[in-house]
Structure formats: structure tokens, C-alpha cells
Amino acid sequence: DAGVIQSPRHEVTEMGQEVTLRCKPISGHNSLFWYRQTMMRGLELLIYFNNNVPIDDSGMPEDRFSAKMPNASFSTLKIQPSEPRDSAVYFCASSLGSGMASGERTDTQYFGPGTRLTVL
Amino acid sequence: KNQVEQSPQSLIILEGKNCTLQCNYTVSPFSNLRWYKQDTGRGPVSLTIMTFSENTKSNGRYTATLDADTKQSSLHITASQLSDSASYICVVIGGYQKVTFGIGTKLQVIP
DSSP, X not given: OOOOEXXXXXXXXXXXXXXXXXXXXXXXXXXXXXXXXXXXXXXXXXEEEETTEEEEOTTOOSTTEEEEEEETTEEEEEESSOOGGGOEEEEEEEESSSOSSSOSGGGOOEEOOOEEEEEO | OOOEEEEOSEEEEETTOOEEEEEEEOOSSEEEEEEEEEOTTSOOEEEEEEETTOOEEEETTEEEEEETTXXXXXXXXXSOOGGGOEEEEEXXXXXXXXXXXXXXXXEEEEO
16 A cells, blocks of 8 residues: 655745645545644644545634545645745645544554645 | 643663653543654654553553553653654544644654
């Protein structure tokens, strides 16, 4: 299995530009998660989907951020307009289970390699 | 406020030695606790998931313990190897699947 695939791996853009990050989860997984990681704040959960439906987007920082999952094999995280404080590593993860609450092995999340975003 | 505190922030140990990382949390209600290993420049990798009723869970040389009464968890690494050098992140899942992350412990294993 190829694991979770993210693209691009690195993105450098200027403030005000639109940024789109892409994720392909592991085939057959039912849940998909978007995370952000910075040195100051560590890991943060932005949003997660179950069966392509957004379940909890309370971690999305503001309206400039949006995420979609049009089908089971693809998701995007969009930032428009981007700001320097959005600079971070963005991870996508997927799991077989329906969420995180059961603690079962099916809840195990598999992370992608991340996209390092730099907003100048 | 839900919090997860990890200690120490960083740790250097000699190859072959054992070490224990700590995680204290105030998350309530509690669903499960997870330990992740994150190598530099890579995504986190799940080591263990523990629910309220589990006291110990092992994954190779990694053993996690959970005391739900005192709200403490530890990750014990036995016979450390150079490849254990990484950040170790404690994550607590609370009610309504709220996720609280620790800031991590950075472990360096030296020859």
C-alpha cells in the first residue's frame, strides 16, 4: 500500500495568494483528518471527515480555511487568502474506523508525509 | 481547560539504556490516549492506543501505561536504539471526540 499521499510536499507562496493542499487517503479508509503543526503550537486538528462528510471543523482557524472531500479517495484543504501566520506543516491522516472515540485498532491513524507551507 | 503536559521536554540517553517519558492530562471526559513517534521531517506514527480500562499496552520495545485515576500515562522505551531518536507525542481523546495534544518530548539517543 502506498500509504497516505499528500501534495505538494513543499509550497512557497506570497501573502494573499490562494493555496490548495491535496490528500489521497489509504484505500478503504473511512475517516480523514487534516492537522497543522508548528513549533509554537505543536499539532492541531483542523477538521475531520467520516465517509466524506465533515464531522468536526471546530479546529479550522477562520473562514480563510476550507476543506472538501468530494469522494473517498481525495480531499483538499484550501487557504484563501493566505497569511504569513499560516506557515506550518500540514498533515493529512486516514483511519479505517469512523472516528477517534472507540480506541479500537481501527481508530489507528496513518499520517501522510506532510506539506510544508511557507507564506512570505 | 483540557490540557496535556509532557515531560521532560527533551532527553538525551546512551544507546542501549532505558527511558521513560511522562504524560499528564486534565481532559475530561476521557475516551482514549495515544502515543505517537515522529521522526524529523516525517508524519507521526502511532505507537499505542489505550482506553480507560487498559493499564498497559506494548508495541515491541515500547510499553505505555495508563492510570486513569491519576490521569497519568508513561511511555517506556527498553534497550534504546539510535533509531528511537524522535519526538514522542501524547494525545488524549475526550468527549465528543475532542483532541488535545501534548507538545512532545524530543528524545536523542547517542552512541
